[in-house]
Amino acid sequence: MRRFYAILVAAGLVYMLFMFLGTIVPYGKADVADRVSAHFLAKDVNSISPTKWVEGDKQVPHSERVYGRKGFEDGSANVVTSIVVNYRSFDTLGEVTVLFASAVGVGLILGGTRRMKYGRKPNFILRVSTGILLPLIILFGIYIFVHGHLTPGGGFPGGTIIAAAVLLLYLSNEEFSLNMIVSKSLEGSMGSLYVIFGLIGLAAGGAFLFNFLPNGVVGSLFSAGVVPLVYMTIGLKVGSELSGVVAEIHEEREG
């Protein structure tokens, strides 16, 4: 009977969602100029009058935004980054916290203290290739988050790649276990640093998470103000956090 109700509820939910799909504008028919994101793409939020905009005076962006010039309100070449870490940076702080909260929960629930042993001996190829791959993976991860404001990528994927390197170490070596003190302090200090960047913005520009550094030339490594710094802290934080989760999964409680 319980299963019957479950099927009924699920069917109702699917039917409802299916009906709601009809209210979405078909692909290619939406007028992007109506959306706030049009002005994120055009980097001209500051020149738009919000009161006129909400009253229906849609100001279609027209001026050019050329790679390699300077003086824009947002300096990232990667437009996703400009939304994620500049226009809507507060959401990203929230998402960083979501991951942090989950990692804290995993730590509290698993709570292992001793490295689990599976009794397998890694063979020659695995051992040697780990040694070759490991620095490359870490370097790639760092590249991904350092260039987050220029190319696709950023703190979250970069950090995940670094954690993959730690996972590789765990799979290839029974003796290896992560130094939890180092990973926890890195995680905590990088998380606090993001909030501190926000507070510096509050002190310098009067708004939390204000971009208090000059934007520079679009496309150069040192540009986009505070964005690369934030992405570096996110990358290190996500990397150490997910490494910590990997380590906790490979640990067991005593006795």
Next chain:
Amino acid sequence: MISLLIAIPLLLAFVSVMWKRLAKPLFFLAAVTNMTVLLASWFPNSVEIHVMGSWKPPFGINLVFDNASFYAALVVNFFFFLVSLMPNLVESYGVSLMLLMAAANGFVLTGDLFNSFVFMEIMTITAVTVASRRENFYNAFKYLILGGIAGSIYLLATIFAYTATGSLNMAHVSMATISASSLVAITTLYAIGLGVEAKLFPLNGWVSGVYGGNDLAPVILGTSVSFAALYMVGRLFGTVFHGSGAGVLYTLALITIIIGEVAALRQQNLLKAFAYSSVAQAGVVVAMISKGTSRAMGLAYFHLTNDAVAKFVIFLVAGFLVYNYKNLNGVFKKHKVLGASFSMATFSLVGFPLFAGFQSKLRIIMELFSMKDYLFPAVMLLATLIEVGYVVRWNVKLWFEEETDEKADNPIVAGTLALILSLLLVAVFIKPEIFLGGAMKMGNALADTKDYIHGVLSVVKGGM
């Protein structure tokens, strides 16, 4: 200033992950700082905003600080402050509680739909962590699944709102013209998304397991987090969607009241019985919010404040009893102070004269009669009858039955807090203005969409 309410607990949570031992004092520090910030900006009486990163609304994210969000934040932080006074309750959950505090504050203060989803996600995950205390893993897992699905549906609602209006800002969405079919989709999805945290009928299966599984979860989830979630119900259905979808909420809330009370009556476990009662009270609040007028909403939050204070006392005492005694018969003969506060809080829950619950229930019923609604008062009176049944039964069992020779030390801090709060309930009966004034201001602020839109969107100076 307002952004500090979120930034400080968040910063201290990140710091305390490096020094585990500092988590408890830092949680206390965060709670004290937040209370200080709030008391320093007592009832703003206008709509103030804080613009994140200096991007003006509707383009950037903004926090909204008006009478409604102030009152909600005050209640939310007050209960966190009370919990932080009891270090034995916090134990190793200090980091999670700080994150929960930051998220609940963010959820209350934000003026952005997607941002509220992000905070709801943090709230769900930390609440699940708190719920897993004392190896209550199965129920926490159930909560995680339900909360996860509700979160996705909340996100889906936000996506629908964005496709319909092109904006995520609540003030802008509330003034945009949305087609009827989109509005049905958006409000239904939001009702489902908030339904889990607001404990609405088909989605409240997790409540008894989570509240009944340990002593920390009901104290914080049943008070602060419930208040934050029910505030959002008022904000979305009152301010942003001007009462669309209220009919569905009203029907679900009435069913919630009946089912919650009947389940509470049948329940043999002390914590679970009052968990179901908290479901029923959430139903009363949602039904009242769905009425949509400023007075009805104000009374809803007045009732919710009374209920939260009473529930805090009840769950605090019940949690102490359940985890210190195997047999609860006559246990209050050994703990007279706890017993007196528990009885006062339960009588307030029923709406017995001399206690705060009477003031809010009476006012709600009078207000409903003046609106010519006779169904809801009937349901409420029936619910009160059932409440009398189980409240008297539990009080008789805990005061007068044959006691056993088990003995636990009197918890001094918890006892004092329980006594102070239950005396506060008496004080509210004598002078309802203590809660009623703030709750009415909150109701007015929630119902006044025009003022909200004006306050958020006319601030062109952008928080500089």
